[in-house]
Amino acid sequence: MVKNTQIIFSKVPTGLPKVGEHITVQHSDLDINSLKLNQGDILIKTLVLSVDPYMRGRMRDASMKSYSPAFELGKPMNGHGVAVVVKTANDNFKEGDYVYGMIPFAEYTHLPEQWTKVLQVRNEARDDHLPLPHYVGVLGMPGMTAYVGLYKFGQPKEGETIWISAASGAVGQLVGQLAKAEGLRVIGSVGDDKKSEYLLKECGFDGVFNYKTQDMDEQLTRLAPNGIDIYFENVGGKHLEVALAHANNHARFPTCGMISQYNLSHQEPVHNLMNIVIKRIQMCGFIVGDHAQEMGSEFVKRVTQMIKDGKVTYKDDVTNGIEGLPDALIGLFEGKNFGKAVVQVADQ
Amino acid sequence: MVKNTQIIFSKVPTGLPKVGEHITVQHSDLDINSLKLNQGDILIKTLVLSVDPYMRGRMRDASMKSYSPAFELGKPMNGHGVAVVVKTANDNFKEGDYVYGMIPFAEYTHLPEQWTKVLQVRNEARDDHLPLPHYVGVLGMPGMTAYVGLYKFGQPKEGETIWISAASGAVGQLVGQLAKAEGLRVIGSVGDDKKSEYLLKECGFDGVFNYKTQDMDEQLTRLAPNGIDIYFENVGGKHLEVALAHANNHARFPTCGMISQYNLSHQEPVHNLMNIVIKRIQMCGFIVGDHAQEMGSEFVKRVTQMIKDGKVTYKDDVTNGIEGLPDALIGLFEGKNFGKAVVQVADQ
Numbered sequence: 270m271v272k273n274t275q276i277i278f279s280k281v282p283t284g285l286p287k288v289g290e291h292i293t294v295q296h297s298d299l300d301i302n303s304l305k306l307n308q309g310d311i312l313i314k315t316l317v318l319s320v321d322p323y324m325r326g327r328m329r330d331a332s333m334k335s336y337s338p339a340f341e342l343g344k345p346m347n348g349h350g351v352a353v354v355v356k357t358a359n360d361n362f363k364e365g366d367y368v369y370g371m372i373p374f375a376e377y378t379h380l381p382e383q384w385t386k387v388l389q390v391r392n393e394a395r396d397d398h399l400p401l402p403h404y405v406g407v408l409g410m411p412g413m414t415a416y417v418g419l420y421k422f423g424q425p426k427e428g429e430t431i432w433i434s435a436a437s438g439a440v441g442q443l444v445g446q447l448a449k450a451e452g453l454r455v456i457g458s459v460g461d462d463k464k465s466e467y468l469l470k471e472c473g474f475d476g477v478f479n480y481k482t483q484d485m486d487e488q489l490t491r492l493a494p495n496g497i498d499i500y501f502e503n504v505g506g507k508h509l510e511v512a513l514a515h516a517n518n519h520a521r522f523p524t525c526g527m528i529s530q531y532n533l534s535h536q537e538p539v540h541n542l543m544n545i546v547i548k549r550i551q552m553c554g555f556i557v558g559d560h561a562q563e564m565g566s567e568f569v570k571r572v573t574q575m576i577k578d579g580k581v582t583y584k585d586d587v588t589n590g591i592e593g594l595p596d597a598l599i600g601l602f603e604g605k606n607f608g609k610a611v612v613q614v615a616d617q
Numbered sequence: 618m619v620k621n622t623q624i625i626f627s628k629v630p631t632g633l634p635k636v637g638e639h640i641t642v643q644h645s646d647l648d649i650n651s652l653k654l655n656q657g658d659i660l661i662k663t664l665v666l667s668v669d670p671y672m673r674g675r676m677r678d679a680s681m682k683s684y685s686p687a688f689e690l691g692k693p694m695n696g697h698g699v700a701v702v703v704k705t706a707n708d709n710f711k712e713g714d715y716v717y718g719m720i721p722f723a724e725y726t727h728l729p730e731q732w733t734k735v736l737q738v739r740n741e742a743r744d745d746h747l748p749l750p751h752y753v754g755v756l757g758m759p760g761m762t763a764y765v766g767l768y769k770f771g772q773p774k775e776g777e778t779i780w781i782s783a784a785s786g787a788v789g790q791l792v793g794q795l796a797k798a799e800g801l802r803v804i805g806s807v808g809d810d811k812k813s814e815y816l817l818k819e820c821g822f823d824g825v826f827n828y829k830t831q832d833m834d835e836q837l838t839r840l841a842p843n844g845i846d847i848y849f850e851n852v853g854g855k856h857l858e859v860a861l862a863h864a865n866n867h868a869r870f871p872t873c874g875m876i877s878q879y880n881l882s883h884q885e886p887v888h889n890l891m892n893i894v895i896k897r898i899q900m901c902g903f904i905v906g907d908h909a910q911e912m913g914s915e916f917v918k919r920v921t922q923m924i925k926d927g928k929v930t931y932k933d934d935v936t937n938g939i940e941g942l943p944d945a946l947i948g949l950f951e952g953k954n955f956g957k958a959v960v961q962v963a964d965q
Contacts, residue, residue, distance in 0.1 A: 326895070336866070336895055505890065518684070527891050538886030542853065543875050545902035547674070547684055552900040554893035 273299040274591050276374035278340035281330050285532045285602060288595040291328065292346070299377050306358035309382025313352035315372055315614040318591070319405035320598040321439065324348060325531040336556050345373040349405050351394050352378075353617065359385055367395040369404060376591055376614060399576065402585040406609035408572060411439035414525050414557040416568040418501060419444050421560060422523035422553045427452035429498035432489065432515070434480075434508045435528060437464035437584070439609035442472055443572070444501050446581050449473045453499075456492045458485070458508070460604040467607075471582050485511045499523070502552075505530045506537035513544040522552040532602055584608030621647040622939050624722035626688035629678050633880045633950060636943040639676065640694070647725050654706035657730025661700035663720055663962040666939070667753035668946040669787065672696060673879040684904050693721040697753045699742050700726075701965065707733055715743040717752060724939055724962060747924065750933040754957035756920060759787035760931075762873050762905040764916040766849060767795050769908060770871035770901045775800035777846035780837065780863070782828075782856045783876060785812035785932070787957035790820055791920070792849050794929050797821045801847075804840045806833070806856070808952040815955075819930050833859045847871070850900075853878045854885035861892040870900040880950055932956030 275295045282291040304312060323337060324346070331339040340346045350372030354362045359382060362368065370388035372378070380388075394404045406412060418440070419425060431448045433441045436457025445455045445468065457468050457477040468474040476492035478485070489497070489511060498520050500512035505527025512522065530536045545552060575581040586608040588597040594612045601610055623643045630639040652660060671685060672694070679687040688694050698720030702710045707730060710716065718736035720726070728736075742752045754760060766788070767773060779796045781789045784805025793803045793816065805816050805825040816822040824840035826833070837845070837859060844865035850857060853875025860870065878884045893900060923929040934956040936945040942960045949958055 336897075509890070524893050526894055530891050536888050536891055538888045539890055540884045540886045542857070542887055543878050543884055545872050545900060546874055546904075547902070549684070549902045549904055549907065551902070552893060554895070554897045554899070556894075556897055559897065 270298050270300050271377065273297050273375060273377045275345045275376075276591065276594050278328060278342055278344065278346045280342070282328055283534060286325070286328060286599055288599065292595040292598070294592055294595065301355065301377070304356065304379065306356060306379070307381070309359050309385070310380060311354055311359050311362050311385055312356040312377065312379050313368065313372070314355045314377055315350055315352045315375065315591070316367075316617065317401050317405055318350040318372060318374060318594065318612045318614055319348050319409060319411075320594060320601065320610045320612060321348065321411065322526055322528045322531060322601050324598060325602065345375045345378075347371050347373045349410050351391070351401060351404050353395075361385065362390065366390045367392050369394065369409070374591065374594060397573075399573075400585065402587055402609070402611035402613065403576070403583065405611055406439055406585055407443055407576065407581065407583040408569060410557055411609060412443050412572055413561070413565065413568050415440045415443035415447065416572065417557055417560045417564055418523035418525050418555065419447050419499075421564065422551075422555055423448075423499045423501065423521050425451045425453055425499060428454075430454040430456065430493045430495060431499040431501060432456045432458070432493060432497045432512060433501040433503075434458050434512075435503035436474070436477065437468055437608060438503065438606070440503060440525065441501065442468070442583060442608070443581065445474050446472055448499075450575075450580065454493070456489070456497070458488075461607070464607060467584060480508070486514070489515045496520075502527065504528055506539070510539050510541055513539070513541045513550070516544060516548050516550055518548050520548060520550050522550060524552055524554045525557070528602065586610050588612045590614070618646050618648050619725065621645050621723060621725045623693045623724075624939065624942050626676060626690055626692065626694045628690070630676055631882055634673070634676060634947055636947065640943040640946070642940055642943065649703065649725070652704065652727065654704060654727070655729070657707050657733070658728060659702055659707050659710050659733055660704040660725065660727050661716065661720070662703045662725055663698055663700045663723060663939070664715075664965065665749050665753055666698040666720060666722060666942065666960045666962055667696050667757060667759070668942060668949065668958045668960060669696065669759065670874055670876045670879060670949050672946060673950065693723045693726075695719050695721045697758050699739070699749060699752050701743075709733065710736075710738065714738045715740050717742065717757070722939065722942060745921075747921075748933065750935055750957065750959040750961065751924070751931065753959055754787055754933055755791055755924065755929065755931040756917060758905055759957060760791050760920055761909070761913065761916050763788045763791035763795065764920065765905055765908045765912055766871035766873050766903065767792050767847075769912065770899075770903055771796075771847045771849065771869050773799045773801055773847060776802075778802040778804065778841045778843060779847040779849060780804045780806070780841060780845045780860060781849040781851075782806050782860075783851035784822070784825065785816055785956060786851065786954070788851060788873065789849070790816065790931060790956070791929065793822050794820050796847075798923075798928065802841070804837070804845070806836075809955070812955060815932060828856070834862070837863045844868075850875070852876055854887070858887050858889055861887070861889045861898070864892060864896050864898055866896045868896060868898050870898060872900055872902045873905070876950065934958050936960045938962070
C-alpha cells in the first residue's frame with residue numbers, strides 16, 4: 270500500500286485561483302501489488318511535473334473552446350511531466366522506462382492504453398545525468414517554445430536587438446541565451462532585482478530592467494537606443510504597448526503568451542496598434558505543439574548539446590512534494606517563481 | 618500662359634483637416650512657351666491624381682518619422698498620379714509620354730532631374746483604352762496593396778472565408794474579387810447601403826453588411842458562421858476587436874491601414890489581443906512599396922488581363938478638376954467616396 274496524493278480541479282475560478290477552493294489536494298492509498306492491468310495499460314510513478322502559465326486557461330468551463338482542453342472538474346489536473354513505468358501490460362513500455370508527456374497530477378496513475386499514446390519513452394532523462402527538472406523546462410515544452418519562437422517567428426539576425434519580457438521565466442532565459450549566441454543585443458525585463466542579477470551575471474544578457482520599479486519606456490530608451498527588432502511577447506498589456514512604441518521597422522513579435530492578462534476578467538486595452546502598419550510589424554501568435562514535428566528533434570539535439578557544453582545555463586525553481594504544486598502554479602501569476610517552476614514529486 | 622492651380626499643405630492639422638486652413642487651393646499662371654528647362658528636367662501636365670487615406674499620415678510635423686515622408690509646409694502636396702510630358706530636356710522621357718509615380722498636386726509641374734527618377738513611363742495608360750483613373754486605382758498602388766496583402770500575407774485557400782473591411786474602397790473591392798476567384802467565401806463591411814448593393818450585385822461578394830446600421834458581431838455570426846480565416850484590415854479599432862473574436866485558428870490578418878484611427882488624437886483601444894495567442898493569428902503590417910520589386914510586374918500583368926477579360930470590375934469615384942481635390946481627400950475619412958477616390962485634373 271502506497272500513499273497516492275492527487276491534485277484535483279475542484280471549481281472554475283474567476284480571477285486568481287485559490288488552493289482548497291479551485292484546486293484541491295486529495296489523499297488516497299494505492300495497493301500496487303494487487304492492481305490488475307488490462308492489456309495495453311501501464312502504471313506510472315510521477316517524478317517531475319511542470320507547472321506553466323497556460324494552465325490558467327485550462328481552468329475554465331469545459332463548454333468554452335480553446336487551444337488546449339479544459340481540465341475536468343473533480344479529476345486530477347495534468348501537464349507535462351516525467352514518470353517511470355512501474356507496471357506494464359503494454360509492449361511499447363518496459364518496467365523502469367522513463368516516459369515524457371502529459372502526466373496526471375498524482376503520485377501514481379493507472380493509465381489506460383488510450384492515454385499511453387501521448388507518452389514518449391525518453392530514457393536519456395534516466396541515463397544522461399542532467400537534472401530531471403530540465404526535461405520539463407529547458408529541454409521540454411517551454412524550451413521548445415523559446416526555440417520555435419526565436420527561430421521560426423523571430424528570425425534573428427546578427428547585430429539586431431531583442432527585448433524579452435518575463436525574461437527569467439521558463440521560456441525567457443533560454444530565448445536570451447540563444448539570441449546571444451546568434452550575436453544579438455539582448456535586453457530582458459523582470460519583476461525582481463535578483464532575477465535581473467541572474468540574467469546579467471549568469472546568462473550574459475546585455476541589459477535588464479525591473480518593470481515593477483523602473484519606467485519601461487525610459488529603460489528601453491536607455492538600453493535599446495536603436496530600437497528593438499524582436500519583441501518576445503510573454504506578458505501582454507502595457508508591455509506590448511511599450512514594445513510597439515520602441516519597435517523598429519520590420520520588427521517581429523513572436524507571441525506565445527500574455528501572462529499579465531490571464532487572471533483579468535476584462536483584458537487590458539492596447540492603444541497604439543497603428544504601429545503594426547506604420548512599422549510593418551509581424552505579430553505572430555503561436556502554440557509550440559503545432560511545431561513539434563517540424564522542429565522538435567532539432568531543438569532537443571541542439572539545446573542538449575549547448576547545456577553539456579556549458580553554453581546554456583538554466584535555472585529551475587523546484588518545489589519538493591506534490592502537495593506544493595497548487596502554490597507553485599498560483600505563484601506563477603504573481604511572479605513568485607525564480608526560474609522554471611517545477612514540482613519534484615519523487616526522486617526515482 | 619496657362620492657369621496652374623496647386624494644392625498646398627498649409628498647416629499641420631489635429632483631427633480632421635479643413636480646406637482653406639490645412640489644405641489650400643492656390644492659383645497661379647505658367648508661361649509654358651518661355652519656360653527654360655535645365656538638362657535632365659521635364660515639364661509635366663497632370664492628368665489624374667490619387668487621393669488615399671495614408672496621406673493623412675503625411676500631414677504631420679516633419680520632425681516626426683514615419684514610413685512615408687511628411688508633406689512640406691507651404692509646398693504642393695503630392696501623391697500617385699499619371700501625367701503627360703509636355704516639354705523635356707531628359708533622354709528618358711519623350712514629349713507625349715505618359716508617366717506614373719509621385720506627382721505634385723498641381724496642374725503643371727516643372728520637375729528637376731532628381732524627381733524624374735521616381736517616375737516610370739507607362740504609355741499603356743495612353744494606348745490601352747482603359748479608364749485613366751484605373752492606373753492610380755486598380756492598376757496602381759491600391760490595387761497592388763490588395764494583391765500583395767491577399768497573396769503574400771493572406772495566403773488564401775479554397776473554401777476559406779475572408780472578411781474585408783472598407784470593402785468598397787480602393788483596396789477592398791479588388792481584394793474581394795481576387796479572393797472570390799480563388800474560391801473563398803467573401804464577406805465585406807461598408808458604411809452605406811448603396812456600397813453594399815454594389816459589392817453584392819457587381820463584385821460577386823457572398824455577404825455584405827453596413828457597420829454603421831447593423832451590429833458587427835451579429836452580422837459576422839450570420840454571414841460567416843464557420844468563422845473567418847482572413848481578415849483584411851483597413852479600419853482598426855472596433856472592427857479589429859470583432860475580427861479577433863470571430864477569427865479561426867491560424868487566421869491571417871494582412872494589415873495595411875486603420876482608417877478609423879487616423880484622425881483621432883488618442884487611438885481607440887483593442888481589448889482582446891489574447892486571441893492572437895489562443896488562435897495563433899498572424900497579424901502582419903505591410904506597406905505596398907516594400908513589395909513592388911517582388912510582385913509589381915506579376916500584379917500588373919494579371920490584374921490588367923482580368924479587367925480586359927471582364928473578370929474584375931472596379932468603381933472609381935472621380936472628382937473633376939483639381940480644385941475638388943481637398944474635399945475628395947477629406948471625404949475619405951468620412952466614408953463619402955464610393956469606390957476609389959480619384960481626381961481627374963485634365964483629360965489629356
